Amino acid sequence: MPELPEVEVTRLSFADRIAGARILKVHMGKPLRWPLQCDPESLIGRQVIAVRRRGKYLILDLSVGQLLVHLGMSGSLSFGTKLPPSGLHDHFDMQTTQGRLRLNDPRRFGAVVYVTGDSDPTSAKLLGKLGMEPLADDFTxxxxxxxxxxxxxxxxxxxxxxxxxxxxxxxxxxxxxxxxxxxxxxxxxxxxxxxxxxxxxxxxxxxxxxxxxxxxxxxxxxxxxxxxxxxxxxxxxxxxxxxxxxxxxxxxxxxxxxxxxxxxxxxxxxx
DNA sequence: AAAAGCCCCTGGATGC
DNA sequence: TGCATCCAGGGGCTTT
Missing domain, CATH: 1.10.8.50 (Helicase, Ruva Protein; domain 3)
Incomplete structure (x- = not known):
């Protein structure tokens, strides 16, 4: 469902609120398009530094590594301190010191993938062949x-x-x-x-x-x-x-x- | 290198 | 009411 505007609007709606938060707990629901690529427990204690966007991917920069988030066709993120109880289609749930980040995705074409950084092979595979950013200055x-x-x-x-x-x-x-x-x-x-x-x-x-x-x-x-x-x-x-x-x-x-x-x-x- | 198909999956709308 | 069919904001992978 989400194209660039929806992904960017999503980013703008929680980037400032999550920046600086420390990860307290991570829960995965049903499998998404790709596995997380790390033990969820290993993320505990890391900080979310910033949220960027590349194409339709969101990149959560952590104190160590990154989480690549894609919403697929039916995904949406929520972030807050008073989210309702986790539901049938909530497949990624991350409690932080500043609120809970949750991916709801009925069709599960979306993904949350851990990579070590921009040079990680998985990162290169997913982001490496992407074209120009239409709203950036270098898109001439x-x-x-x-x-x-x-x-x-x-x-x-x-x-x-x-x-x-x-x-x-x-x-x-x-x-x-x-x-x-x-x-x-x-x-x-x-x-x-x-x-x-x-x-x-x-x-x-x-x-x-x-x-x-x-x-x-x-x-x-x-x-x-x-x-x-x-x-x-x-x-x-x-x-x-x-x-x-x-x-x-x-x-x-x-x-x-x-x-x-x-x-x-x-x-x-x-x- | 580029193009065309094929899937992954669930749910809502439509039609018989 | 039940069931089959089609369609949906994406995109990686395989085959031409």
Whole structure:
């Protein structure tokens, strides 16, 4: 579920509150996508220094090592001193001196993985091939053009793949392409300079707006305070099959690309 | 190197 | 009410 905005909103909702906390107890529920890679007991006594984000991963820097947290499709984090009793889908529960951090993830595509640091092989495997951070200064139009240059696949799938630019998932890929007026099936390398520039701007502005809106809550996303996002109200094509385009009134169309649904306006996104 | 499929898993909505 | 089917915000892995 969570794309870059939801992960960033989650980070912002607990990073300051957990910073400096000492780990008191760690409990794992059912297996997640990958094992923790360490004895939970060994984390006790370590401090959480800071929470960073890389793509859709959260990185909890500990006094020794790091925890990589991924929310998968259905994961969400809560952090607080008065969380309700642990439930069926709570699969990671970490008590600290400043509150309890909990991952709820019904589908268990998410993960919490311990790594020793940036050079840990597991860290390299998971983070090493990630593309550019869309909201960072070093994500430039020139680098984006270069990234698309040799990609013949449909632009929607190149965005989703995450090896050119990270964080753009199924909702924001459709939204950014709509705002840029580009057909999702268009081969990435054949998009003209002008239109690549539009897409570049659209990716950055859509993601930034979504962070501002607290992310998108389609069914169950909430930040670590338990608050829902409302970007879904600003979605112009995602989930709007058969509804009129907000710009021209043409019916929004839904297609399948690589086992995922894509939404676009056949009139506003002609090429 | 890049592209296309296949899974992992649970639950909600829809249809018969 | 029950049961089958399809769909869902991701992405690593294997095979072309």
């Amino acid at each position: 139009l020139q680098r984006f053009e270069l990234g698309l240059k040799h990609r013949k696949a449909p632009i929607k799938q190149v965005l989703l793949a995450g090896n050119v630019v990270v964080g753009v998932g199924n909702i924001y890929a459709s939204e950014a392409l709509f705002r840029a007026g580009i057909r999702p099936t268009r081969s990435a390398s054949t998009i003209g300079k002008q239109r690549v520039a539009s897409l570049y701007g659209a990716i950055r502005s859509v993601l930034a707006q979504a962070v501002q809106a607290g992310g998108a809550t389609l069914r169950d996303f909430s930040n670590a305070h338990g608050e829902h996002g409302h970007f879904q109200m600003q979605a112009q094509v995602y989930g709007r099959a058969q509804e009129p385009c907000v710009v021209c009134g043409t019916r929004i169309r839904a297609i399948r690309q690589g086992q995922r649904s894509t939404f676009f306006c056949p009139s506003c996104q002609k090429a």
